Amino acid sequence: MSISAGTVGAPIRSGLAWVRSDSGRRLGGWILGALILALMTGPSGNDSAPTAGFTGSLLQPRVLVFLGLAVALWVLTNIRRRYGERIRAASDHVTGTPSRLLRTRRARYGLYVAVLAVAIAYPPTLSGFWQEVLVDQIGVFVLLAVGLNVVVGYAGLLDLGYIAFFAIGAYSGAYWTGALPVHPPFHVNPFWAIPLAVLAAMLAGVVLGAPTLRLRGDYLAIVTLGFGEIIQIVATNLQGVTGGAEGVSGIPHFSVHLAGVKYQWGLSNLPYYYLLLGFVVVVLVAFRALENSRVGRAFTAIREDEVAAEAVGINILKYKVMAFSIGASTSGFAGLLEASKISFVSSQDFTVQMSILVLVLVIFGGMGSLPGAVAGAAFLQWVPQILRQHPLFGYQPQDLYIYLGALLVVMMIFRPEGMIPSRRRRREIVLAETGVGTADAISGSSDPAVRP
Amino acid sequence: MTVSVEPVLSAPAVNDPIVSVDGVTLRFGGVVSLGGVTLRQRRGEILAVIGPNGAGKTSLFNCLTGVYTPQEGTIEFRPSGRPAVALVGRRPNRVNRLGIARTFQTSRLFNALSAYENIRVGVESRQHTGPLGAMLRLPRTRREERQSRATTEELLGFVGLTERADELASSLPYGDQRKLEIARALATQPELLLLDEPAAGTNVTEKQALEELIRRVNRERHVSVLLIEHDMRLVMSVAERVAVLNFGLVIAVGTPAEVQHDAAVVEAYLGRPDDATPSTTASGGVTSGDGGVGRGQSPEPEDSEG
Numbered sequence: 240m241s242i243s244a245g246t247v248g249a250p251i252r253s254g255l256a257w258v259r260s261d262s263g264r265r266l267g268g269w270i271l272g273a274l275i276l277a278l279m280t281g282p283s284g285n286d287s288a289p290t291a292g293f294t295g296s297l298l299q300p301r302v303l304v305f306l307g308l309a310v311a312l313w314v315l316t317n318i319r320r321r322y323g324e325r326i327r328a329a330s331d332h333v334t335g336t337p338s339r340l341l342r343t344r345r346a347r348y349g350l351y352v353a354v355l356a357v358a359i360a361y362p363p364t365l366s367g368f369w370q371e372v373l374v375d376q377i378g379v380f381v382l383l384a385v386g387l388n389v390v391v392g393y394a395g396l397l398d399l400g401y402i403a404f405f406a407i408g409a410y411s412g413a414y415w416t417g418a419l420p421v422h423p424p425f426h427v428n429p430f431w432a433i434p435l436a437v438l439a440a441m442l443a444g445v446v447l448g449a450p451t452l453r454l455r456g457d458y459l460a461i462v463t464l465g466f467g468e469i470i471q472i473v474a475t476n477l478q479g480v481t482g483g484a485e486g487v488s489g490i491p492h493f494s495v496h497l498a499g500v501k502y503q504w505g506l507s508n509l510p511y512y513y514l515l516l517g518f519v520v521v522v523l524v525a526f527r528a529l530e531n532s533r534v535g536r537a538f539t540a541i542r543e544d545e546v547a548a549e550a551v552g553i554n555i556l557k558y559k560v561m562a563f564s565i566g567a568s569t570s571g572f573a574g575l576l577e578a579s580k581i582s583f584v585s586s587q588d589f590t591v592q593m594s595i596l597v598l599v600l601v602i603f604g605g606m607g608s609l610p611g612a613v614a615g616a617a618f619l620q621w622v623p624q625i626l627r628q629h630p631l632f633g634y635q636p637q638d639l640y641i642y643l644g645a646l647l648v649v650m651m652i653f654r655p656e657g658m659i660p661s662r663r664r665r666r667e668i669v670l671a672e673t674g675v676g677t678a679d680a681i682s683g684s685s686d687p688a689v690r691p
Numbered sequence: 692m693t694v695s696v697e698p699v700l701s702a703p704a705v706n707d708p709i710v711s712v713d714g715v716t717l718r719f720g721g722v723v724s725l726g727g728v729t730l731r732q733r734r735g736e737i738l739a740v741i742g743p744n745g746a747g748k749t750s751l752f753n754c755l756t757g758v759y760t761p762q763e764g765t766i767e768f769r770p771s772g773r774p775a776v777a778l779v780g781r782r783p784n785r786v787n788r789l790g791i792a793r794t795f796q797t798s799r800l801f802n803a804l805s806a807y808e809n810i811r812v813g814v815e816s817r818q819h820t821g822p823l824g825a826m827l828r829l830p831r832t833r834r835e836e837r838q839s840r841a842t843t844e845e846l847l848g849f850v851g852l853t854e855r856a857d858e859l860a861s862s863l864p865y866g867d868q869r870k871l872e873i874a875r876a877l878a879t880q881p882e883l884l885l886l887d888e889p890a891a892g893t894n895v896t897e898k899q900a901l902e903e904l905i906r907r908v909n910r911e912r913h914v915s916v917l918l919i920e921h922d923m924r925l926v927m928s929v930a931e932r933v934a935v936l937n938f939g940l941v942i943a944v945g946t947p948a949e950v951q952h953d954a955a956v957v958e959a960y961l962g963r964p965d966d967a968t969p970s971t972t973a974s975g976g977v978t979s980g981d982g983g984v985g986r987g988q989s990p991e992p993e994d995s996e997g
Contacts, residue, residue, distance in 0.1 A: 539801065544802075551813045551875060553816050
């Protein structure tokens, strides 16, 4: 009796020991996460069927997909823990191959020209729906991501209210073209509204940045989060000025009257797509030059070690405000373009989720990397539209942010540097993992609270 | 006592000082880090600051460079050909712009940047290209970029790191990291260079190279050097004058030979002799930096240089 109990007990005991082990706990964590994800994105219950939320998500075959993903990720983490070094080397070899091939300037420019050629030639063959996605979902968000990349990627500042500047740009555009209930001293064409909207967003960036960028990173995140909310609430409540939540329509489209040439961008998407493409290319070229300039290197120096940057004469506050307002201007520019394109602006569009979304695009693509920001934004904005058309495993558009959150968690574990990382950022992450990057704050912190 | 402290302490005020520290007091809550430090450095000289651990050497550097703001006292910097300026209360980046560059006790390089880029950040901090100029690549931007490339390469050559220009700062050997930090500091065109234990953690060959480099910085680039160092051999061979700090006070200033035999200095390093004859202690001199700190009694606050 006692012998048989022992033989039965041993596997149970070893099973329990395994569950308590690190590996077992990790599997438990992944499964728990998968079940929560399945539950959150599944059907919800109601009065007549209060448990429908649980039975609908946990007893349907759909949950198996999530469990399968959890187990797959668990296996991946185990593999990574055991062969991490070799996998890193191998993946560096694979992901490094394109950059080795693109080492020469000619090869790089060749690739850029090829991508641009596709971007010019391909869209006319698309259906109307996809052309609209290209402008409203991809083009505008690429511009937003590229702008936030300056703030988050280059300067390392966490901006959670980025969409507020988008709103400021949109409302400035609406104001100067005469669409708001309040009228400007003179009406202008949207083209002339560009500098005005960009300037307004930049000023807002300076006004918000100058006092808050003196503080440490965490405070900046909180202040910008609050600023985003303030702008949206003000826009909603100031109905006589902004049109509130119902919004205002009738923002004129872009038009040209120059030397006999007369052209108006209308509601059709393709002309707007090319206009946007032109602006994006200009912004990309400008930001590439910025990255490789004195200013870009100063951003990197500040991100790496503020104390050392200050010691070589870099005015930290000035450069942080600069990065912050460059990002803000880009956001404002995108806001004006979008408002003019859909000819409508409403405070309901400027939710905190939008700010988070743009941040996710930048992190997914690779912080500090222009190709990463562009590709990340294009890919992450394209996938939900595909899923909307071909719902996979009961995908519902309103669950997008739950999936994005899960994606971000997985990204941070497996590839924190993003899909197309910048060279500098990638080095930083590798250095931090090997313990070199941690700077001691003893010999002089730039944190005002530590100063005597 | 063969050497009296009197000649040192009553030495006439330094002519043409590049930096004058007067009665600087720095307290952290109740802890006095600097208790009224007075010190003058001549233009063009290599002045070493030595003292036991915790004597306040790095605090003095941090006061000079604007990292700390002392509660009392003044620090005056006299750049050549320009009026004197007070340093207390200025931000570190402003101090650097005035012409004072520094290195750190544990090197603080930009680890994810190459040696070349580290120096270039320093060179470019003296340029004027703004964000618009950078984005549009205006003529001035291009001109400044040519200049900064040339200056960076010149500095790489000066410290002997040309071969390693493209290596990451963090992957350089320790001695090269220290050289790189000096090059980055020199890139900001200082008149006064503060070196915080440049030889810490380096081996004998690297130490000799550093010693040579410090001399060349001083002679060839006409930069005054203020040096904190524990390695007495290095200090005694490279410094023209030595100031000794203990418990936040300057207890002696003089030539290396004078300071080595100063009674107060010997006491600070080796402790107060109880019943040994003074001559034995004095002849022992100061040999090691980190050696026994006189914890028994606090030294008399002695005035230096009035």
